[in-house]
Structure formats: structure tokens, C-alpha cells
Amino acid sequence: MLYEIKESILLSFEALRTNKLRAFLASLGVVIGISIVIMMGWLLGGLDKAMQDTFSIIGTDMLYIDKWDWTGNDNWRSVRNRKNITQKQAEQLRKLHGSAEYVIPNINQWGTNIEYDGEVYQGMTAVGTTAENAFTPVGNLLLGRYFNEFEEEFGSNVIVIGHLVYATIFKGENPLGKTIKLNGRPLRVIGVVKKRGTMFFDFIDRQMFIPLKKYSAIWDVDKKSMSIGIKAGVDNNLDEVRTETIGLMRIIRNLKPNEPNDFSINETKAFEKSIETLRLNVYMIGIVMTSLAFIVGIIGIMNIMFVTVTERTKEIGIRKSLGAKKRSIWLQFLIESSFLCLMGAILSLVMCSAIAYFAATYLPDYFPEVSFLLPVLPTELFIISTVVSIFVGLLAGLIPAIRAARLNPVEALRFD
Amino acid sequence: MSKPIIDIKNISKIYQMGSQLVHALRDITVTINENEYVALMGPSGSGKSTLMNILGCLDTPSSGTYFFNNTNVRELNDNELAEIRNREIGFVFQTFNLLPRATALKNIELPLVYSGIKKYERIEKAEEALRSVGLEDRMEHKPNELSGGQRQRVAIARALVTSPSIILADEPTGNLDSKTGNDIMRLFQTLWESGNTIILVTHEEEIALHAKRIIRLRDGLIESDEINNNQVKF
Numbered sequence: 001m002l003y004e005i006k007e008s009i010l011l012s013f014e015a016l017r018t019n020k021l022r023a024f025l026a027s028l029g030v031v032i033g034i035s036i037v038i039m040m041g042w043l044l045g046g047l048d049k050a051m052q053d054t055f056s057i058i059g060t061d062m063l064y065i066d067k068w069d070w071t072g073n074d075n076w077r078s079v080r081n082r083k084n085i086t087q088k089q090a091e092q093l094r095k096l097h098g099s100a101e102y103v104i105p106n107i108n109q110w111g112t113n114i115e116y117d118g119e120v121y122q123g124m125t126a127v128g129t130t131a132e133n134a135f136t137p138v139g140n141l142l143l144g145r146y147f148n149e150f151e152e153e154f155g156s157n158v159i160v161i162g163h164l165v166y167a168t169i170f171k172g173e174n175p176l177g178k179t180i181k182l183n184g185r186p187l188r189v190i191g192v193v194k195k196r197g198t199m200f201f202d203f204i205d206r207q208m209f210i211p212l213k214k215y216s217a218i219w220d221v222d223k224k225s226m227s228i229g230i231k232a233g234v235d236n237n238l239d240e241v242r243t244e245t246i247g248l249m250r251i252i253r254n255l256k257p258n259e260p261n262d263f264s265i266n267e268t269k270a271f272e273k274s275i276e277t278l279r280l281n282v283y284m285i286g287i288v289m290t291s292l293a294f295i296v297g298i299i300g301i302m303n304i305m306f307v308t309v310t311e312r313t314k315e316i317g318i319r320k321s322l323g324a325k326k327r328s329i330w331l332q333f334l335i336e337s338s339f340l341c342l343m344g345a346i347l348s349l350v351m352c353s354a355i356a357y358f359a360a361t362y363l364p365d366y367f368p369e370v371s372f373l374l375p376v377l378p379t380e381l382f383i384i385s386t387v388v389s390i391f392v393g394l395l396a397g398l399i400p401a402i403r404a405a406r407l408n409p410v411e412a413l414r415f416d
Numbered sequence: 417m418s419k420p421i422i423d424i425k426n427i428s429k430i431y432q433m434g435s436q437l438v439h440a441l442r443d444i445t446v447t448i449n450e451n452e453y454v455a456l457m458g459p460s461g462s463g464k465s466t467l468m469n470i471l472g473c474l475d476t477p478s479s480g481t482y483f484f485n486n487t488n489v490r491e492l493n494d495n496e497l498a499e500i501r502n503r504e505i506g507f508v509f510q511t512f513n514l515l516p517r518a519t520a521l522k523n524i525e526l527p528l529v530y531s532g533i534k535k536y537e538r539i540e541k542a543e544e545a546l547r548s549v550g551l552e553d554r555m556e557h558k559p560n561e562l563s564g565g566q567r568q569r570v571a572i573a574r575a576l577v578t579s580p581s582i583i584l585a586d587e588p589t590g591n592l593d594s595k596t597g598n599d600i601m602r603l604f605q606t607l608w609e610s611g612n613t614i615i616l617v618t619h620e621e622e623i624a625l626h627a628k629r630i631i632r633l634r635d636g637l638i639e640s641d642e643i644n645n646n647q648v649k650f
């Protein structure tokens with residue numbers, strides 16, 4: 001039995017070698033099908049990684065109370081009509097909250113200009129916040145340190161800059177101790193945040209953090225809505241913190257029991273949902289395309305196997321006259337069709353590996369949105385392609401193999 | 417009394433050709449014992465090959481009974497028939513019927529593969545069979561690298577390798593010149609003398625005369641079945 005399998009594989013290889021073009025054309029559908037499966041897996045792998053990165057930006061133990069819903073799922077009209085979250089409300093929440101580890105008010109000034117060394121840089125975001133922000137994912141620094149409680153208390157002239165700000169302005173030069181100007185106010189750079197941005201959050205590296213007091217000295221705090229970061233803490237229960245937060249916010253915002261929340265709670269969970277939708281779409285498209293390709297592929301392989309069986313009718317007759325059982329005959333053809341598909345899968349894997357490598361290496365230079373692409377195919381794709389191709393081969397080879405096994409030996413021997 | 421290997425009674429084979437029925441065999445009854453050397457003689461179309469295919473369990477008769485080594489062949493399923501062909505019967509064909517892509521040795525190994533014999537034993541037996549037909553120096557040659565006579569020797573070695581109860585040869589010299597044909601007939605004689613049972617299908621009187629017993633067929637009927645008193649021996 002084992003020897004028969006080994007012989008059949010050798011025979012299949014031989015047949016493939018003598019008929020390369022025919023074998024290639026026959027397995028084209030399977031090659032396309034497997035390639036789609038691989039590319040789909042590759043894209044999803046990249047999306048997963050992008051999602052993980054996004055989660056680490058947001059923090060899986062963080063809630064962000066905001067006027068705006070970050071995922072855009074809430075009705076935009078009703079969101080726009082919400083009252084701003086004021087600094088006073090943020091302070092109240094900070095004082096009253098019992099279950100959260102940190103409650104951190106944030107206020108954003110988009111499109112801020114920076115002056116440094118006589119040049120003006122546009123499109124950065126100034127964030128006024130507290131020293132406790134250092135304990136959120138933003139506190140992961142590349143250089144220097146975060147500002148402390150004293151600097152926060154005094155509204156010191158210090159600034160922690162995002163990675164893109166650092167890269168744009170300082171171009172690799174040591175930024176620590178250098179002075180940059182925001183709205184004409186000189187601020188000393190004391191820290192640089194590690195690069196964090198992904199396809200979903202590329203703006204995040206443009207952020208610059210200053211003490212909230214300093215912010216209110218530069219801009220009018222009351223014109224903007226605050227965003228409140230809440231860190232549940234490792235051991236704390238996120239659900240409990242969320243419940244308390246909603247309760248407190250409703251009191252602080254003076255909501256009547258029948259009124260809906262006039263604020264959004266943003267957290268990683270919400271992003272999971274929108275990524276899930278994206279995944280689902282990729283899956284659906286992939287499944288439809290794969291099914292089509294595999295139907296074409298199976299027909300192609302089946303066709304070529306019928307031709308092969310006909311070509312080898314005499315051989316089948318000889319084998320039967322020597323005592324081959326039906327099992328031996330169909331095994332031989334099933335192995336041959338699986339082998340053909342497996343070769344197709346290997347071809348697909350080689351092609352897709354090359355595509356993945358070049359796409360991930362060179363495309364993001366032109367299209368930053370696709371920086372989530374992985375340069376190497378996820379390992380499980382190799383296993384999946386192998387298994388799927390063998391399965392397809394078995395499926396496509398089934399009917400031709402049965403036909404071969406059923407051939408009448410006398411007639412088969414007479415065949416020329 | 418010697419042991420009957422083949423025992424057929426009232427065998428008929430009818431083919432349907434369009435609306436016409438072809439009686440290839442009519443009411444054939446024959447017994448063939450161990451170590452007999454039988455020639456099935458008859459003109460083309462007399463039913464020799466049809467009978468041989470039935471005797472070789474490649475085909476089934478339309479009616480009649482067939483006992484092979486005291487087993488009723490009608491009661492066997494496909495797998496059991498394959499096993500009989502594998503272990504008990506060695507075929508030799510006019511057109512050799514070797515696998516073109518396999519070497520002589522591999523061709524001879526094939527029946528042993530189907531009987532599930534281990535590799536080293538297969539090679540040993542195949543080499544021995546090749547030696548017995550005098551081709552030990554052609555083991556790695558493929559059929560197209562061998563002459564007609566050599567190909568037929570490989571085919572005979574393949575028929576012998578499982579030590580079958582009987583060797584069925586359908587016009588084994590039909591595609592060979594007379595000198596090479598003679599060599600093959602000499603080989604059959606040696607095999608017979610060393611205890612093998614041989615049924616030789618031929619339409620040539622000269623060839624049939626090498627056998628010990630001659631059964632003459634005509635239009636699917638047995639015309640005569642006699643001991644050959646003029647057996648030609650080498």
C-alpha cells in the first residue's frame with residue numbers, strides 16, 4: 001500500500017513532467033483559487049496586526065468619554081447637537097470616580113502651527129492634559145520623560161512631542177532641551193513619544209502634549225469639548241468602571257432618567273466591531289471568488305483526469321491482468337489529481353510570497369494606507385493551502401478515478 | 417490421478433453486436449490438469465482469446481460453470497478475482513503488454529506489489545525471474561530499449577514471478593520472427609519441464625505442435641481435443 005502510494009507519486013511526477021503545459025493549464029483554476037485564499041489570508045493577517053496596533057494605541061483597559069463617537073456608528077446629527085464636555089465636568093468626574101485608576105482630561109487643538117529654527121510647520125495637534133496621561137499608552141516614550149505633577153500644577157513651558165512631530169521638525173537631531181514655539185509661546189521639548197500610528201490612526205503621531213494649565217493659557221478651553229481618558233487599571237473590572245462612569249456622567253450632565261446619554265464612551269471594543277465588519281466583507285468577497293475559481297479549477301482538473309484515464313486505458317488493463325484491485329487503480333488516479341493540485345498550491349505559494357514581499361516592502365512608500373501589509377505570509381496559510389489543494393484534488397479526481405477502476409479489463413487491454 | 421486446475425463445463429459466451437448476437441463460445445467443456453502443456457488451436461475468430469480471457473478470470477462466461485482449483489469462479493467478487501489473477505495466473509500476451517515507462521525489473525515487480533510483498537523480497541524474486549529467462553543483464557532497461565524477443569521474455573518473467581498455477585499465453589510468438597519465436601517456444605518447453613502448467617493460444621500449426629495436448633476450436637465449438645503424439649521438442 002505504502003509502496004503503491006510512493007509509486008503513484010513518482011508516476012504523477014513523471015506524467016506532469018512530460019506534459020508541463022497541459023498540467024499547468026489544467027491546474028490554472030486551482031492556482032487562482034488557492035492564490036485568492038492566500039491573498040485573503042494575507043490581507044486579514046495584516047488587518048489583524050493593524051487592529052492589534054490600534055488596540056495598543058487606545059489601550060484595552062481604557063475608556064474615552066467624548067462628545068464624539070470615534071467609530072462614527074452613532075447618529076451624527078444627534079452627536080453634533082450634544083453640549084460640550086466642559087473642563088469643570090471633567091474635574092467633577094475625576095473627583096467623584098471611585099473605581100477608575102486614573103481619570104485624565106484631554107483637550108485637543110487641531111491644526112496647530114509650530115515654529116522652530118525660523119521655520120513654520122503646520123498640521124500638528126496640541127493636547128492639553130494632566131501628568132497622569134503618562135500612565136496611558138501615550139506614556140510610552142522614545143526619548144526623555146513626561147511632564148510631572150509640579151509642571152502640570154504650574155503650567156510649565158514644557159512639551160512632549162509625537163513621533164511624526166519629532167521626525168518632521170528635528171530630522172533625527174536630539175530634540176531634548178530645544179525650544180519650539182506654539183502660537184508664539186516658547187516651550188521646551190522634554191520627551192518624544194514612540195511611533196504609534198497605524199492605517200487607522202496615522203494622525204496620532206502628530207500629537208504634542210502640554211500641561212492643561214499651559215493649554216488654557218494659550219487657547220480658550222471653554223470653546224472646545226473635552227475628552228476624558230479613563231484607565232480602569234490592570235486589576236479593575238472594565239465593566240464596573242464603565243457602569244460607574246456612565247452613572248456619574250449622567251448626574252454631572254444633569255440627564256433625566258428617560259433621556260439618552262449625551263456623550264460617547266469610546267473603547268477598543270467599538271473598534272473590534274468595525275474591524276469585524278471589514279473582516280466579514282473581505283471574507284464574503286473572498287469566499288465568492290474562491291468558490292468560483294475552485295469550481296472552474298475542479299472542472300479543469302476533472303477534465304484532465306478523464307483524458308489521463310483514457311490515455312492510460314491500456315495500462316489500467318495491464319495492471320488489472322496482473323492482479324491490481326479496484327482500490328489500487330482509483331488510489332493511483334486520486335493521488336495523481338491531488339498531486340497536480342498540490343503542485344498548483346506550491347506554485348501559488350511561491351507567487352504570492354513574492355507578491356506579499358514586494359507589496360509590503362515597496363507599496364507603503366507610495367500608499368501609506370497599506371502599511372499594514374505583511375511582508376511574509378502567515379504560516380497557517382501554507383498548511384491551509386496544502387490541505388485545501390489536496391482536498392480539491394481528491395474531489396476533482398473522484399469520478400475519473402472511479403471510472404478507471406471500473407474499466408472492464410478485457411476491453412481495456414484491447415485499447416490502443 | 418493428477419490434480420485438475422481448470423474445470424469448465426458447458427461454457428458459452430455471447431456478445432451483442434447491435435441487434436446481432438455473436439456466439440463466441442458454445443458449450444465448451446474442458447478439464448486441464450497440473451503440469452499439462454495445452455495448445456488452443458483454431459483460425460482467427462474461432463473464440464480462442466475469448467476462452468483464454470475466461471480461463472484467466474478477466475472475463476465471465478454467459479453461461480456454464482468454471483471451477484479453478486476447485487473454487488467456483490462465479491461466486492468470487494472483484495477483489496477475489498483480482499487475487500486469483502495475481503497469485504494463480506500468469507498472462508503472456510501477443511503485444512507483450514509491458515508498462516512502457518517502467519524498467520524490466522519494475523515491470524516484473526508489479527504483480528508482487530499487488531500481492532503486498534516486501535521490497536527486498538520483490539527485488540530478489542524479480543531478479544530470479546529475469547535470470548530464469550536469461551535477461552539478468554537487462555534489468556534497468558525500459559521496454560523500448562529491448563528487442564521484441566527480449567520484451568516477451570520480460571513478460572514471461574513477469575508471468576512467472578508469482579509462481580502461478582498456470583501460464584496463459586495468447587499468441588506469444590505472433591509479433592516475433594520465427595527464430596525469436598523458436599527461442600520463446602524453447603523457454604516454454606523448459607518451463608513445462610520444470611513443472612509449470614501452460615496453455616498456449618495460437619493459430620499456427622507449427623507452434624501448436626510444441627504442446628503435449630492440442631484442443632482445436634472452430635466457430636466457438638471444440639472440434640477436437642487430443643494428445644499430440646508428434647510433439648516437437650528442442
Ligand SMILES: Nc1ncnc2c1ncn2[C@@H]1O[C@H](COP(=O)(O)OP(=O)(O)O)[C@@H](O)[C@H]1O
Binds near residue numbers: 431458463
Ligand atoms: N467484445 C466483443 N464484442 C463483440 N464480439 C466480440 C467481442 N470479442 C470477440 N468477439 C467476437 O467473438 C468471436 C471470437 O473472438 P476471439 O475470441 O477474439 O477469436 P480469436 O482469438 O480466436 O481470434 C469473434 O467473432 C469476435 O468477432
Ligand SMILES: [Mg+2]
Binds near residue numbers: 464465
Ligand atoms: Mg485472439
